[in-house]
């Protein structure tokens with residue numbers, strides 16, 4: 001999925017991002033430009049990063065950073081001390097190193113890219129003050145282990161923000177498999193949002209807050225698909241699944257004590 005083929009260059013995505021986007025000021029029926037599609041994906045990052053309450057001294061970890069455009073945005077726009085981007089895929093990291101060659105050379109201690117798994121974060125305990133993840137957790141094989149690992153690498157007083165799609169009802173999974181090919185094939189694994197909240201609490205997180213941001217995601221992403229070669233694809237079923245109450249898009253934050 002994230003190997004030799006660069007998914008970010010598919011007509012679904014743009015600007016080296018690979019996410020559905022956070023859409024503002026969408027006018028129904030109006031054509032969306034590639035620049036606006038890229039902005040929607042940057043805005044998903046800005047929304048997540050705004051919930052992290054970033055201070056200048058913060059050291060951030062992004063889990064599932066893809067081509068690193070969100071990690072670079074975090075450094076540029078939120079000015080923390082450093083951002084570490086972690087991804088499972090060496091191909092994604094090679095792309096990230098090419099795209100951000102200048103920034104990596106200019107700020108070798110402030111933007112750092114590492115290969116590794118969300119389930120075994122290759123860092124010492126209490127290494128980071130903030131941790132975030134954008135549309136990647138649906139690929140993590142085990143969210144309880146991810147929650148434990150995120151809690152371990154965060155220092156006391158740290159903060160986590162995770163955004164992706166979950167289901168409001170455990171019973172929806174079979175219907176989702178019928179509608180969404182990547183769920184049926186197991187590429188995307190959709191968990192009940194309540195079970196992720198329980199994973200975070202069991203891992204030791206406090207103040208778990210769940211925000212539904214679906215109104216800013218599904219319509220925009222569907223409007224984008226409508227004007228691309230994906231117009232008649234199963235991808236249009238994401239919006240249908242949302243309408244049917246089977247899936248939604250959430251931003252979850254939590255603190256370490």
Ligand SMILES: C[S@@+](CC[C@H](N)C(=O)[O-])C[C@H]1O[C@@H](n2cnc3c(N)ncnc32)[C@H](O)[C@@H]1O
Pocket residue numbers: 002016017018019063064065066067070086087088089092116117118119133134135136139140141
């Ligand atoms: C949909 S892409 C999102 C990339 C980026 N966050 C963005 O919004 O552009 C998901 C990313 O998660 C990474 N990933 C999947 N499973 C992972 C795991 N277990 N540990 C770390 N990264 C993982 C993939 O390699 C891929 O780059």
